Amino acid sequence: MPLRDHPRVVMGHGGGGAMSAELVEHIFAPAFGGPVLAALGDSAAVTLGGVRLAFSTDSYVVRPLFFPGGSIGDLAVNGTVNDLAMSGATAAYLSVGFILEEGVETSVVGRVAEALGAAARAAGVEVATGDTKVVEAGHGDGIYLNTAGIGLIPAGVDLRPQRARPGDVVIVSGPIGLHGVAVLSVREGLEFGVGIESDCAPLGGLVQAILAVTPDLHVLRDPTRGGVGAALNEIAAAAGVGVVVEERRVPVPPQVAGACAMLGLDPLYVANEGKLVAFVPRVHAEAVLDAMRAHPLGADAAIIGACVAEHPGMVVARTALGGTRVVDLPVGEQLPRIC
């Protein structure tokens, strides 16, 4: 049956916010069932041959294919590697599916493949298997990619949104909003010279550095589509806890702040591709923060808030002026086709 409020798919259904969740809740979950899918993390934890694996997939439809700081090939590697890393796993093998549009230059396919291969080597993951399909001109957009990945989850590590607890400290690994603004900065009709590059990067090493300090973490999440705001909302809803964010402690680069002001965007909802949000028991917070800051990808890590027992399922920001505002789950996507 169709969605009651949406007989047809709109762009917002791909935004990673409330409309995406509606698709999952009303269409995919009933159709597919299963306890694993119901956990709804960035990646699934599955057991096979007595071994605990993380398994994840994402498709990539970013426009344009190349943007400051990366390309669809980099995204396709790091996006999936990072989803695996959020369950503590080190990505071991990737699959890659290309959907090519008839007429795209084979040199462009080659550049994307080379970027993908280089990103895989940088992340220490092997491209194990692949597939290519071609669709007629006018039924694609140059190149769409899908990757799926698998990796081992270390013993004793159990990272899930459901594990957030009141008293946890909320840490973000660095400045937010760079990926979304970098892609926007080169979109047709939206050019504005902000000199910003995507933060697209593989987070496996940073996660291992954190786990070396303590395996007693509760949640890791990479705030991609929907940004930090969507990630915190999903965690709050999954664990039935409240989250309080101190706005003045959220690291927003001046160019991101400027671009967001100009375009009417909230940096909390802008996509990141090389950042993570950690929910850490207070007793480990300083040690985890130190470990993150000692890693190149966590040099500007900051405590941005805390998990509380009040207002379960709700994220509240304390503004710089001392007020509070609710940070809702975004409905659709303020920036379509950002990944």
Next chain:
Amino acid sequence: MPLRDHPRVVMGHGGGGAMSAELVEHIFAPAFGGPVLAALGDSAAVTLGGVRLAFSTDSYVVRPLFFPGGSIGDLAVNGTVNDLAMSGATAAYLSVGFILEEGVETSVVGRVAEALGAAARAAGVEVATGDTKVVEAGHGDGIYLNTAGIGLIPAGVDLRPQRARPGDVVIVSGPIGLHGVAVLSVREGLEFGVGIESDCAPLGGLVQAILAVTPDLHVLRDPTRGGVGAALNEIAAAAGVGVVVEERRVPVPPQVAGACAMLGLDPLYVANEGKLVAFVPRVHAEAVLDAMRAHPLGADAAIIGACVAEHPGMVVARTALGGTRVVDLPVGEQLPRIC
């Protein structure tokens, strides 16, 4: 760099024939590298935590989304389940990626998801993780899907195209060409009432029935894009052996033969989605054939030829008239977007 003969992608690059191989050889393999990808089977055999896994992916762009005998949802499950089965593995977990086109009815998304879920239950595989992206109207075709799958490879089983040996008997599990003709029969402008249904089905059970007779098989391959002709050519090339096919022993249903005659197609190159080709040491051939015939999906299994030391890399058909002809690797794809 671009492909010398093809500065732009054409439909044939997605056909699973020589042009697809050119993309892999000149663009993907150099970019991705790696010993696993180089094996180029239907699925990759990888080791993780001491466990041997099959890992495979395919994207699905079939047009129309629903066809006699199945849908893109059935294909997305069975295509990947079957790729895993060809290495002897039973599919355990699937990932699913949806690329939706803005404007597609959510009821259609629901029907595809339900078909996918039902096919997964029938194949005994769990949908563990998923992703949805949306692209603007005019940049997709309703629904594109990707699935990736993982499954355990049983101890002692080593199925690879490279293992074909002279003396092997070539068995096909049943009548060929049904999927391709069924999809064609409902394509715009190509309607012809042949009353044929796709053979789309999960082959894991049939493969386990074969392995119960003997693990000493050499190659299993599901002849999808490019049909039996492409599958045999890939095996001949990978193993450096020749293959001889007895045309009169190839099970071609009359409606498939009729449709192919009308459209100028060769049934050997038409896609199947519920068939396998097995290369079996002669000593086990009768036992394997009996086991296949005892299974509903192998009831019409037949020995269609043999592997020979002569003409390495080449597939030759003995015609009903006693002549011979070379069965080349197809260049592109006679039927685009069949899967």
